[in-house]
Amino acid sequence: MSTPALVPALHAFVESLDDAVVLFDADHRCDYANPAAHALARRLGAADGDLAPLASLVPEPGAAPCVRVSALGTGDGPLTLRVAAHLRTDVEGLALMVRDVSEDTARQADLERRHAELSRNYLQVAGAQEILLQSEKMASIGQLAAGVAHEINNPIGYVHSNLGTLQDYLRRVFSLIENYERALGDADPRAWRAEIAELRQKLDIDFLAQDLPELLAESREGIERVTKIVQDLKDFSYSGRNEPFRAVDLHKGLESTLNIVWNELKYKVTLEKHYGSLPPVECLPSELNQVFMNVLVNAGQAIKDRGTIALTTGVDGDEVWVSVRDSGEGIPEDALPRVFDPFFTTKPVGHGTGLGLSISYGIVAKHHGRIEVASTPGAGTTFRIVLPIRQPTAAADRAAAPSRRIGPDGA
Ligand SMILES: Nc1ncnc2c1ncn2[C@@H]1O[C@H](COP(=O)(O)OP(=O)(O)OP(=O)(O)O)[C@@H](O)[C@H]1O
Ligand SMILES: [Mg+2]
Structure with missing residues (x-):
């Protein structure tokens, strides 16, 4: 297609755009504005044919692409406009293209709000789930508590009974030592021999010597068992949070x-x-x-x-x-x-x-x-x-x- 044929086609196209298109000359006078530009100027409070509000949209070098302006003409809320300025090639001046992105911005803000709300809800659900997990665990421990107490009570029971036996064994050992001391203090310790041998037998010291290590080992094992159960219980009830x-x-x-x-x-x-x-x-x-x-x-x-x-x-x-x-x-x-x-x-x-x-x-x-x-x-x-x-x-x-x-x- 030749350039002369293209020009009317492009003109019709620009006229039909929803985006405002305005051409300014070097003195910021408007050469051309499409219908969308006129409509936008009216929304910004200008009278019919007055495009001054659009001239004020010409961005400073390095300005952000979007500007927020009041829609004085319609009573709507502020508009968010995306402004693109290009240097004209035909004459000195600027071509301005302005798109109303208020709805997109509002939609994005709405999406961001919903996203934040969802994130908050997610955190709440995750927190509730963690609490549920821990409650279920504690409820199970509650159900098992009597059994665990029994498991702890058993070794404590025999350690307690072993301590009683140990007390009796010690009493016997001390009574034997007492007799040895008396013998040693005597002028003739040998004379005590028979008496001490008899006492030794009476106190069952041989059995005691054999039983004592077993008694202590059993008690130690009992205490270790209790320690283990308590540790397991502690590990188990640990919330595991994070x-x-x-x-x-x-x-x-x-x-x-x-x-x-x-x-x-x-x-x-x-x-x-x-x-x-x-x-x-x-x-x-x-x-x-x-x-x-x-x-x-x-x-x-x-x-x-x-x-x-x-x-x-x-x-x-x-x-x-x-x-x-x-x-x-x-x-x-x-x-x-x-x-x-x-x-x-x-x-x-x-x-x-x-x-x-x-x-x-x-x-x-x-x-x-x-x-x-x-x-x-x-x-x-x-x-x-x-x-x-x-x-x-x-x-x-x-x-x-x-x-x-x-x-x-x-x-
Ligand atoms: N080993 C199993 N043999 C037979 N039925 C089982 C077995 N495990 C689970 N069930 C069935 O599955 C159901 C659900 O088990 P679940 O552990 O979720 O709950 P529960 O044991 O009933 O209660 P909770 O564990 O909360 O005290 C049980 O009520 C039971 O009917
Ligand atoms: Mg169950």
Whole structure:
């Protein structure tokens, strides 16, 4: 297309633009203004044909691209205008292009406000979830408290009784020493020999010498056991808030969790441990212990009279797994898909909140792992917790979503 033909086409195009286009000469007089420019001048309070408000929009060198001006002509709020100025090539002067971006700016401000609100809500939900996690943990400890107290009471009981025995042993030893001292103070100590031998026998000193080390070892073991349980309890109730992921021995976590739940299990459960050789696993240990506890307590509760819980661990490629198999009552087929739902419980009121597995599911998902269940009603249930040995990086994290798989028995 030749230039003369192009000119009317361009003129029509500029006339139809929603953006204001104004040409100023070297003296800031207006050569041309499209209809959008006239409309904008009117919105800025000018009379028909007066383009002075647009002349005042000519930006100073280095000015920001957007300006906010009052819309005096319409009674609207202030307008946000994006102004672009170009040097004219035909004559000395400027070509000004002005776009009303008030709506875009308002929309962006609205989006930013909503984003800030969402971030605030997210933080609130995350905080509430953390509180829930901790409450569930404390509630479980509350339920187990009597058992833990019993576990502590037992060793304290025999340490106490051992101290009584020790007191008696000491009394006997001192009475023998007393007699030795008397003999030594005598002109003829040998004359005491028979008497001391008789006393030694009477006080059963030989037995005492043999029993004393055992008594002390047993008491020390009792105290160590109490210390261990108290430490496990402390570790367990630790909120783990802002706890970083760290590589730990999962078996240690399993053992300390077993210590806490042991009293719930020991009267009816035969525990079989088949621990594989596990590498350190990157995890939040106090949260994983909460999962182990929920699954172990559930297994114990599913066994009515006597039964077995098999605790097995192993490695599979870059994952480790912990399986808890019980010989309990099993889960009916229709209940199996719901066991991870919050508040799903088949336990009597006051015995279960139905939060244990749903919280465990959340914790395992946070570890980029999965928790699987398979059950045969009347024969037992297996929960399998699979965890990556190392946590994926943030990028891989976004791609992977946790899965909730139901095992073959309950598919
Ligand atoms: N090992 C299991 N054997 C049989 N049923 C189980 C087993 N584990 C879980 N369930 C079923 O899943 C339900 C939900 O378990 P969950 O641990 O979430 O809650 P709960 O044990 O009922 O209550 P809470 O753990 O909050 O005290 C249980 O009520 C039970 O019906
Ligand atoms: Mg439970």
